[in-house]
Amino acid sequence: GQQVMQIPQYQHVQEGEDFTTYCNSSTTLSNIQWYKQRPGGHPVFLIQLVKSGEVKKQKRLTFQFGEAKKNSSLHITATQTTDVGTYFCAAYMDSNYQLIWGAGTKLIIKP
Amino acid sequence: SAVISQKPSRDICQRGTSLTIQCQVDSQVTMMFWYRQQPGQSLTLIATANQGSEATYESGFVIDKFPISRPNLTFSTLTVSNMSPEDSSIYLCSVPGQGVGELFFGEGSRLTVL
Numbered sequence: 001g002q003q004v005m006q007i008p009q010y011q012h013v014q015e016g017e018d019f020t021t022y023c024n025s026s027t028t029l030s031n032i033q034w035y036k037q038r039p040g041g042h043p044v045f046l047i048q049l050v051k052s053g054e055v056k057k058q059k060r061l062t063f064q065f066g067e068a069k070k071n072s073s074l075h076i077t078a079t080q081t082t083d084v085g086t087y088f089c090a091a092y093m094d095s096n097y098q099l100i101w102g103a104g105t106k107l108i109i110k111p
Numbered sequence: 112s113a114v115i116s117q118k119p120s121r122d123i124c125q126r127g128t129s130l131t132i133q134c135q136v137d138s139q140v141t142m143m144f145w146y147r148q149q150p151g152q153s154l155t156l157i158a159t160a161n162q163g164s165e166a167t168y169e170s171g172f173v174i175d176k177f178p179i180s181r182p183n184l185t186f187s188t189l190t191v192s193n194m195s196p197e198d199s200s201i202y203l204c205s206v207p208g209q210g211v212g213e214l215f216f217g218e219g220s221r222l223t224v225l
Contacts, residue, residue: 033213042203043154045213088153092212099214101153 007100033080134204139184168176
C-alpha cells in the first residue's frame with residue numbers, strides 16, 4: 001500500500017540542540033500535516049502544508065514541503081524540555097482521500 | 112477546535128471479555144474516526160463512522176471484532192470484542208476540524224488485556 005516514510009525513529013539531543021524529522025513519499029502528496037504527541041497524550045495538530053516549496057514557521061518550529069510535494073521536514077531550533085514527544089507526519093495522497101501516517105520520530109532530551 | 116471526551120481513559124481487561132469505548136464530541140460532526148495505536152507505534156485507522164450508515168472498516172479490521180455505533184452526530188462507541196493480549200493498545204477517536212482538514216483527537220483509551 002501507499003506509505004509515508006518517516007525518519008529517524010528516535011533522536012536524542014541535548015537541550016538547546018536542534019532537531020529535524022523527515023517524511024518522504026514515492027508518490028505526490030496533496031498536502032502534509034504534522035502532529036505532536038506528548039508522552040501519555042494524544043496527537044495534536046500542528047500545521048498543514050499544501051503548496052509546493054511551502055515553508056511555515058511557528059516560533060522555533062520550521063515546516064517545509066518539497067518542491068515535488070513528495071517530502072517534508074520539521075525542524076526545531078534550540079530544543080527545550082517542552083518539545084519532548086513524538087512528531088508524526090500525515091499526508092493525503094493525490095490518488096485517494098485516505099490520511100496516511102508516518103511512523104513518527106521520538107524526540108528525547110538527554111539528561 | 113472540537114472538544115472530544117473519551118471513556119474509559121484506561122482499563123485492564125481479562126482475555127475473552129469485551130469493552131465498549133465511548134466518544135462524545137461537543138459539536139455535531141458528520142464523520143468520526145476510530146484509530147488504534149499499539150505501544151510505541153503509529154496510528155492505524157480502524158474504521159470511519161458516519162451517522163445513519165454502517166461504519167466503513169479498513170483492511171484487517173472487521174465488524175465482528177470492532178462493532179461501532181453512531182446513534183447521532185455527537186456520539187460514537189467502539190467495542191473491542193473477545194479481547195486478547197494483542198488488543199492491548201491505545202484506542203483514539205477523532206473528528207475532522209473545520210479548518211484545513213486537520214484531525215482532533217480524544218484523550219485516548221488505554222487498554223491492557225491480561
